[in-house]
Amino acid sequence: MKRIARALGIFKPAMESLRHGATVVPLLLYFILKLALILLYASSYTKPLSTYWALLVPNTNAEALTHYPGHLLLMPRILGRLDLILEIVLLVVVQAATVLLFAAVARRERVRVGTSMRAAGRRYLHLALAAAIASAVLFIMFEYAVPALAGSAGMPRGLEATAGTLIGLVIQAFFLFTLPFILFDGYAAFKAIGASFRFAGRHFPESFTIVLIPFILTMPTLLLSLNPGAIAFQLSPEFLIQAQIAGEFMEFIATYLLLGALTLYFLETRIREETR
Amino acid sequence: MFPMRTRSLLVRRGCLVSIAVSCAVILFISACGSERGNPRYAAERKLFKARKLKEDVAKGGMKPEFLSKAVDGYRRIVADYGEAASQDPDIELLVLSAQMELAELEFRANLLTESRADFERAYDLAKNVPPARANALYSIGVIAEELGESAAALRSYERFSEEFLAADSLAGTVRMNPRYLVTPLKLAELAGRLDAPEKSARYLAEAERIYRHLLAHESDSALLKETQFNLLTTHLQQKRWNDGLALVSELRKRYDEPGDRSSLLYIEAKIHQDGMGDLPKALALYQSLVEKYPEAQEAPNAILAAAGIHRESGRLDEAMKLYDTVRGTYKDRVAAVVEAEWQIARILELKGDAEGASLQYRSIYTEFSETLQGFEAPLRIARNYQLKGQKDAAHAARNQALEHYEKLAAGQRAMGTKIMAEEYIIRTLSEDTRWREAAEKLLSLPGRYPEYTPFRENYLRAASIYERELKDKSGAIETLERCVEKYPGTELAQAAQKELARLTK
Numbered sequence: 001m002k003r004i005a006r007a008l009g010i011f012k013p014a015m016e017s018l019r020h021g022a023t024v025v026p027l028l029l030y031f032i033l034k035l036a037l038i039l040l041y042a043s044s045y046t047k048p049l050s051t052y053w054a055l056l057v058p059n060t061n062a063e064a065l066t067h068y069p070g071h072l073l074l075m076p077r078i079l080g081r082l083d084l085i086l087e088i089v090l091l092v093v094v095q096a097a098t099v100l101l102f103a104a105v106a107r108r109e110r111v112r113v114g115t116s117m118r119a120a121g122r123r124y125l126h127l128a129l130a131a132a133i134a135s136a137v138l139f140i141m142f143e144y145a146v147p148a149l150a151g152s153a154g155m156p157r158g159l160e161a162t163a164g165t166l167i168g169l170v171i172q173a174f175f176l177f178t179l180p181f182i183l184f185d186g187y188a189a190f191k192a193i194g195a196s197f198r199f200a201g202r203h204f205p206e207s208f209t210i211v212l213i214p215f216i217l218t219m220p221t222l223l224l225s226l227n228p229g230a231i232a233f234q235l236s237p238e239f240l241i242q243a244q245i246a247g248e249f250m251e252f253i254a255t256y257l258l259l260g261a262l263t264l265y266f267l268e269t270r271i272r273e274e275t276r
Numbered sequence: 277m278f279p280m281r282t283r284s285l286l287v288r289r290g291c292l293v294s295i296a297v298s299c300a301v302i303l304f305i306s307a308c309g310s311e312r313g314n315p316r317y318a319a320e321r322k323l324f325k326a327r328k329l330k331e332d333v334a335k336g337g338m339k340p341e342f343l344s345k346a347v348d349g350y351r352r353i354v355a356d357y358g359e360a361a362s363q364d365p366d367i368e369l370l371v372l373s374a375q376m377e378l379a380e381l382e383f384r385a386n387l388l389t390e391s392r393a394d395f396e397r398a399y400d401l402a403k404n405v406p407p408a409r410a411n412a413l414y415s416i417g418v419i420a421e422e423l424g425e426s427a428a429a430l431r432s433y434e435r436f437s438e439e440f441l442a443a444d445s446l447a448g449t450v451r452m453n454p455r456y457l458v459t460p461l462k463l464a465e466l467a468g469r470l471d472a473p474e475k476s477a478r479y480l481a482e483a484e485r486i487y488r489h490l491l492a493h494e495s496d497s498a499l500l501k502e503t504q505f506n507l508l509t510t511h512l513q514q515k516r517w518n519d520g521l522a523l524v525s526e527l528r529k530r531y532d533e534p535g536d537r538s539s540l541l542y543i544e545a546k547i548h549q550d551g552m553g554d555l556p557k558a559l560a561l562y563q564s565l566v567e568k569y570p571e572a573q574e575a576p577n578a579i580l581a582a583a584g585i586h587r588e589s590g591r592l593d594e595a596m597k598l599y600d601t602v603r604g605t606y607k608d609r610v611a612a613v614v615e616a617e618w619q620i621a622r623i624l625e626l627k628g629d630a631e632g633a634s635l636q637y638r639s640i641y642t643e644f645s646e647t648l649q650g651f652e653a654p655l656r657i658a659r660n661y662q663l664k665g666q667k668d669a670a671h672a673a674r675n676q677a678l679e680h681y682e683k684l685a686a687g688q689r690a691m692g693t694k695i696m697a698e699e700y701i702i703r704t705l706s707e708d709t710r711w712r713e714a715a716e717k718l719l720s721l722p723g724r725y726p727e728y729t730p731f732r733e734n735y736l737r738a739a740s741i742y743e744r745e746l747k748d749k750s751g752a753i754e755t756l757e758r759c760v761e762k763y764p765g766t767e768l769a770q771a772a773q774k775e776l777a778r779l780t781k
Binding site: 045046066067068069071233236237 | 314316320321328
């Protein structure tokens, strides 16, 4: 319980870091980019733009994306796939820069967005590779492993979703400290993943709590995005755009808290372990 | 290339600047995409919204305020995209869907005249879409039947028959919708109604020819079954009772499902009752149906039919017992239960138990207020007092009936119920010879229910009351003049003009 309380307590200084406005700048810019992409998707229901969106989800007919409300109903799925790519290509740099900014705040150093972005950029290949591995593991787990296991065990859908989510959170907890190991210790991607697994294994209750709290924050909007048909037919298909924006906003807040908590926890634990 | 400071600034801000530039580019591209580039998408959006409004209308018990919004939604699509439809087949389909759905909505809201006009438009729009064209034309006939316009219905079904039931199109048509198979039977029935027995016989012969042709050439089992049952109906309408019984026997061998068996047993009993006059055989068959298939759809109707035979034969107690069985056993079959309750009241009348009958009628209109029997019951009480010469009691009963109908017309109820209640108010006032009130009520209804066009004819009914009952010729003339002024250029205005010419001669 004490360990969980300690992990919970770390969210307070993470939130207080907001006083240094610079810590939020990379994620804010990324959030604005996502908003722009939502807007782009919402207004691209003519060919050839719709054709490019269709490429993101195999077996999707580009023609379906030029029809109402099918175009909006497919939005969560298509933008979800785009997220997978963006997370590897771009978000890793943004996240790494944010981790460095949190570290600067914790060390009472000067907080500079440009410096952090440059430092993150220098580790780009390792960051991208680590992100790709984490995304691939989660993707395989959600798309293939859990459904196959649930199918063979004859699990009901609700239980399958709950079990899948829990397993996903556990995997995320193990990958959690890959970023600080790459950024602070200069590890290569694979070494950083191994170190993160060991670190998270030693501090599992804290790691799991750090992953769980931001996830809970995103739950309402996540649930909304799971059933676009119901939203479209009960409320309005246009509400899917608002739900998507709300989802991105909650994701932005959750990621900020997650990165803040993991950085501060990582640094604090390292200092404790070194001074022991 | 760049001065040191500038280069450092570019590098330092590089990532941030690139994200900002990406956003700007994306926003620019987004702004370029608009509904002008894809009018079909905009039309689909409007159709989706109209459909949603239609759902709200259905959920809201067809309330006029919801209905007019949905109707406007559909009409706007047809008006806004009518031109584009001729150039884009996708938009043509959307416009046609909107037009068909509009007509169907009006039909469900009992706006039969508007619905027919909109199905006519849909028929014209559906030149390249045979299923929609067939549906529209068939619906025009159904509406004409509902409006009691047998000649117009006959013309529509004849058009349908020529266009869709010819030898080369028959197979395709019955696959669109098997109910189109009944068209020749409908034609025969309508011709019979219009006192054209020869024509009716010709249509029945044509029906038989079509069904036999399908039976010889079709392989789809569901379609074959539908055709055989239609052939059975043809025999019954031709009063070929023995052929009917033979076909029933053949169908019984072929279709073994309990649902089919009970239907066939019911038809067999009906043939013995109505066709051959063999009432004991009919009674035995009804009884057998109820014993073998007590859960069947036909079971309560079989008991009602058996009770009817007992009642007509003067065995009132036996009939009463059977009616009691219906109301005790089939509580969920409202139509059958109300009919049983109504017949119980009638038997009480026949037995001379006026008080018991009154109580029974009261219970009918309290428990089943929105059924036909529920509407009829209050006036039946008044009529019984009137027949006994108790004028004051009859007048009081009519006042009570009025109160009941006014509650139904004012409450949050379906449009059909409210209209029915208004009609019964007028009938009650007329039976109570309160002619001026009846005329005023008639004239208030077109304004209160503008979307229900049959009420527009109330001007003619009111004028007739002024002239014949109130002997107020000027009142009649004024009413007819108002009608002409309010609905210029309509058939109704022409009829009013004709009446005016007669009155002012």
